[in-house]
Amino acid sequence: MTIPFFGKSIFVPSDIIAAWILSIVLGAILFIYVMNKRKWPLIWEYMRTTNHRKIGTMYILFGVIFFLRAGTDALLIRLQLAQPHAAFWVFQQEKYNELFTTHGTMMIFFVAMPLLIGLMNVAVPLQIGARDLAFPFLNAVSFWLFLAGAILFNMSFFFNSAPNAGWTGYAPLSTDTFTPSVGNDYFVFSLQVSGLGTIFTAINMIVTIVRHRAPGMRLTRMPLFSWATLITSFLILIAFSVLSMGLYLLMFDRMFGTGFFSGDTGNPVYWQHLFWIFGHPEVYILALPAFGIFSDIISTFSKKRIFGYPAMVLSIILIGFLGFMVWAHHMFTVGLGPMANTFFAITTMLIAVPTGIKVFNWLFTMRGGVVKITTPMLFALGFIPTFVMGGVTGVMLSVAAANFQYHDTHFVVAHFHYTIIGSTILGIFAGIYFWYPKVTGKVLDEKLGKWHFWLFIIGFHLTFLPMHVTGLQGMPRRVYTYQWGDDLFALNLTSTIGAFLMGSSMLFVGWNLYKTHKHGKKVGNDPWDGRTLEWTVQSPSQENTFEPMPIVKEMDPFWYAKVSGEKLRTTNNTRPAPISVNTILPFCIAFSLSIMSLGMIYTWYLLAVLGGASAFLLFIVRSLTDERKAYDLKEGHSNE
Amino acid sequence: MNEQAALFKDKQLGFLIYLFVESVMFATLFATYIIFTPAPSSPRPIDVFEAKSVILSSVFLLSSSGTLIFAEKGLNVRESKQNLTGLGITLLLGLIFLGLEIHEFYKYVQEGNGLTVNVFMSAFYVLVGLHAAHVTFGSGWMILLLIQYKTMKQSYQLYTEKQRIFQYYWHFVDVIWVFIIILVYLPYLL
Numbered sequence: 001m002t003i004p005f006f007g008k009s010i011f012v013p014s015d016i017i018a019a020w021i022l023s024i025v026l027g028a029i030l031f032i033y034v035m036n037k038r039k040w041p042l043i044w045e046y047m048r049t050t051n052h053r054k055i056g057t058m059y060i061l062f063g064v065i066f067f068l069r070a071g072t073d074a075l076l077i078r079l080q081l082a083q084p085h086a087a088f089w090v091f092q093q094e095k096y097n098e099l100f101t102t103h104g105t106m107m108i109f110f111v112a113m114p115l116l117i118g119l120m121n122v123a124v125p126l127q128i129g130a131r132d133l134a135f136p137f138l139n140a141v142s143f144w145l146f147l148a149g150a151i152l153f154n155m156s157f158f159f160n161s162a163p164n165a166g167w168t169g170y171a172p173l174s175t176d177t178f179t180p181s182v183g184n185d186y187f188v189f190s191l192q193v194s195g196l197g198t199i200f201t202a203i204n205m206i207v208t209i210v211r212h213r214a215p216g217m218r219l220t221r222m223p224l225f226s227w228a229t230l231i232t233s234f235l236i237l238i239a240f241s242v243l244s245m246g247l248y249l250l251m252f253d254r255m256f257g258t259g260f261f262s263g264d265t266g267n268p269v270y271w272q273h274l275f276w277i278f279g280h281p282e283v284y285i286l287a288l289p290a291f292g293i294f295s296d297i298i299s300t301f302s303k304k305r306i307f308g309y310p311a312m313v314l315s316i317i318l319i320g321f322l323g324f325m326v327w328a329h330h331m332f333t334v335g336l337g338p339m340a341n342t343f344f345a346i347t348t349m350l351i352a353v354p355t356g357i358k359v360f361n362w363l364f365t366m367r368g369g370v371v372k373i374t375t376p377m378l379f380a381l382g383f384i385p386t387f388v389m390g391g392v393t394g395v396m397l398s399v400a401a402a403n404f405q406y407h408d409t410h411f412v413v414a415h416f417h418y419t420i421i422g423s424t425i426l427g428i429f430a431g432i433y434f435w436y437p438k439v440t441g442k443v444l445d446e447k448l449g450k451w452h453f454w455l456f457i458i459g460f461h462l463t464f465l466p467m468h469v470t471g472l473q474g475m476p477r478r479v480y481t482y483q484w485g486d487d488l489f490a491l492n493l494t495s496t497i498g499a500f501l502m503g504s505s506m507l508f509v510g511w512n513l514y515k516t517h518k519h520g521k522k523v524g525n526d527p528w529d530g531r532t533l534e535w536t537v538q539s540p541s542q543e544n545t546f547e548p549m550p551i552v553k554e555m556d557p558f559w560y561a562k563v564s565g566e567k568l569r570t571t572n573n574t575r576p577a578p579i580s581v582n583t584i585l586p587f588c589i590a591f592s593l594s595i596m597s598l599g600m601i602y603t604w605y606l607l608a609v610l611g612g613a614s615a616f617l618l619f620i621v622r623s624l625t626d627e628r629k630a631y632d633l634k635e636g637h638s639n640e
Numbered sequence: 641m642n643e644q645a646a647l648f649k650d651k652q653l654g655f656l657i658y659l660f661v662e663s664v665m666f667a668t669l670f671a672t673y674i675i676f677t678p679a680p681s682s683p684r685p686i687d688v689f690e691a692k693s694v695i696l697s698s699v700f701l702l703s704s705s706g707t708l709i710f711a712e713k714g715l716n717v718r719e720s721k722q723n724l725t726g727l728g729i730t731l732l733l734g735l736i737f738l739g740l741e742i743h744e745f746y747k748y749v750q751e752g753n754g755l756t757v758n759v760f761m762s763a764f765y766v767l768v769g770l771h772a773a774h775v776t777f778g779s780g781w782m783i784l785l786l787i788q789y790k791t792m793k794q795s796y797q798l799y800t801e802k803q804r805i806f807q808y809y810w811h812f813v814d815v816i817w818v819f820i821i822i823l824v825y826l827p828y829l830l
Contacts, residue, residue, distance in 0.1 A: 241662075245668035264681075265681065576643040
């Protein structure tokens with residue numbers, strides 16, 4: 001569509017116009033709602049909060065919003081692939097490249113990551129008896145950096161310059177020679193900003209888990225979700241640092257004329273190494289927390305202690321460790337040589353061992369237990385077979401010689417959707433249903449939750465099971481069409497129908513939220529008959545939790561206290577809690593950095609300098625208005 | 641006092657983990673440098689580097705770790721003068737180092753060896769440049785500390801914590817410089 005613009009006429013694709021109109025309409029509706037219901041004080045409160053539950057809630061809220069956005073991308077992809085030679089709307093060629101790039105990047109960085117981090121924020125401090133995360137201010141900074149990165153990434157689409165080099169941003173395609181528009185600059189800077197937030201979260205989680213556990217909550221008594229969070233945080237420290245430097249080098253290639261990843265002397269494969277040294281641990285960063293969630297849920301709804309707790313912990317650690325030694329299995333076809341391929345094939349197969357241990361332990365936890373099929377438990381039950389199927393295709397892919405056949409086909413697409421949706425997304429849904437009372441004080445409607453589950457899981461298998469076959473028949477990923485003679489029509493149409501079934505299940509989530517908040521009743525501290533400390537605090541959790549502080553004597557302390565009919569022993573002699581404050585500074589820091597990024601993306605260096613300078617100025621303000629000062633004075637520490 | 645110590649230990653652990661993150665980042669850039677050096681096209685490192693400027697800047701930066709330890713001793717026994725002198729000299733040494741760094745970069749560029757000449761020079765600038773940015777940040781941090789020390793609008797204990805965290809940072813930046821000497825310059829100067 002051509003639009004007159006200050007005397008010139010510019011071409012804007014109609015999907016972007018539709019997105020602008022939709023956003024403006026939704027924005028207006030939201031604005032009117034906020035005005036009418038007088039929600040401004042609430043929004044202002046959340047913008048300044050440093051409380052872990054509130055920040056977790058915001059992570060989840062925005063994660064779900066971006067899930068809908070990236071899910072819409074998925075539906076558009078499926079519509080374009082529904083039949084051979086389809087020409088759906090504008091989504092062919094370049095547009096299709098943008099579509100799968102934004103779908104992948106958003107799902108990983110702005111959906112899966114924030115949703116998991118949101119659940120960690122809500123649940124981990126409560127599970128281990130911490131009163132907040134160790135650095136509440138830093139936690140707020142992390143959240144706003146994530147949101148700044150995500151909004152930056154979304155802006156690129158609205159200005160008709162979405163990134164188009166795939167979520168892996170492979171060089172040399174992602175260098176300025178081949179993709180000169182600002183799209184991939186948006187990719188670089190939005191991931192850089194949100195990645196920084198993720199690193200800060202990891203630091204925060206590690207310090208919280210290492211130093212803020214309740215008395216007696218030894219590491220060997222800690223719930224498995226907290227364990228998974230700890231290991232995941234270590235993975236983040238290394239993986240995201242490498243990603244950050246990869247993006248830093250890519251930025252120099254794109255903007256300042258260096259040639260690390262292209263040209264005569266640069267090396268495109270070096271980008272692949274850097275990206276996958278991040279990218280493969282990232283897969284476990286997504287999967288391990290989900291494993292933790294399922295462990296806690298399966299144990300709770302089987303009314304049994306988790307089977308083989310030490311083996312469960314060890315296998316988390318082992319998966320995390322091996323996760324750093326398998327990155328080149330994404331690069332079997334690059335030509336690294338038989339030795340390298342063999343090494344990475346074997347390490348990849350090895351990962352199946354600790355993962356298998358976990359699967360059996362989940363099954364043995366249920367065996368002989370009093371299993372209660374609630375919505376979170378349903379998701380956990382759906383996870384096991386789904387994830388095992390993804391694991392089996394994973395082992396198939398790890399056979400380097402066979403991998404040459406599967407490489408870059410829909411077989412790979414099927415494989416990683418089985419693993420990531422199978423573990424991460426099902427885990428996130430399970431976690432949201434499970435901990436929803438700790439966030440809002442209400443339990444989501446069970447009947448609608450089950451509708452959600454069944455539609456989602458049936459739709460999921462309908463979408464991705466046929467892709468194994470289309471992939472084996474040679475259908476390449478990231479290609480926007482295929483021929484009538486390829487015999488792929490029926491399977492692709494099935495996939496498209498399945499995708500819409502999955503999409504429709506989200507309507508039930510919306511209905512459920514509405515119904516729960518309209519008619520749902522407040523529940524007590526312990527709606528699920530839980531086992532761990534988070535079920536001893538109020539629903540929703542308050543700002544001053546654990547006063548007095550419980551003393552932990554065994555695993556699942558709350559459960560065994562209930563069994564023996566006693567109350568948990570408590571103490572008032574505890575370590576000092578992290579100091580909560582209300583401050584707008586984190587928001588301002590993230591805002592400054594996004595201004596700086598915009599300046600860099602469009603090479604308006606004055607704006608970049610302004611944004612950067614304002615960020616540094618805010619650091620100084622932060623140092624001078626440290627919350628510890630006021631706390632010191634209140635506690636009566638003199639200046640002696 | 642016990643409460644303060646606990647909160648400081650949180651901060652200490654958090655910051656040390658942050659330095660671990662930084663060291664992974666620098667390790668990636670070191671790897672980049674080693675992979676791409678020497679580049680197939682000229683200039684070669686041997687044509688560019690000069691022992692004199694490396695030794696000179698190293699003397700200033702590495703001795704600044706010593707003066708910072710001197711300052712810390714003053715901080716511990718509340719010798720205001722010793723602490724201020726130590727910090728002041730550290731700042732001065734840091735700034736001299738920065739001046740020498742800028743001079744070195746300027747000279748290279750004047751000789752026609754800018755960022756984009758070849759992939760070796762690119763890898764050199766992104767690594768050593770990031771280190772220089774760290775020294776710059778540290779210098780700004782020191783100025784802020786000096787202001788806070790002079791005005792002292794907080795308890796001495798709280799100020800001590802802030803200076804200690806800074807000390808970790810500064811020593812870390814020095815250690816990175818040692819690695820830069822060993823991995824970037826030394827193989828091509830010996």
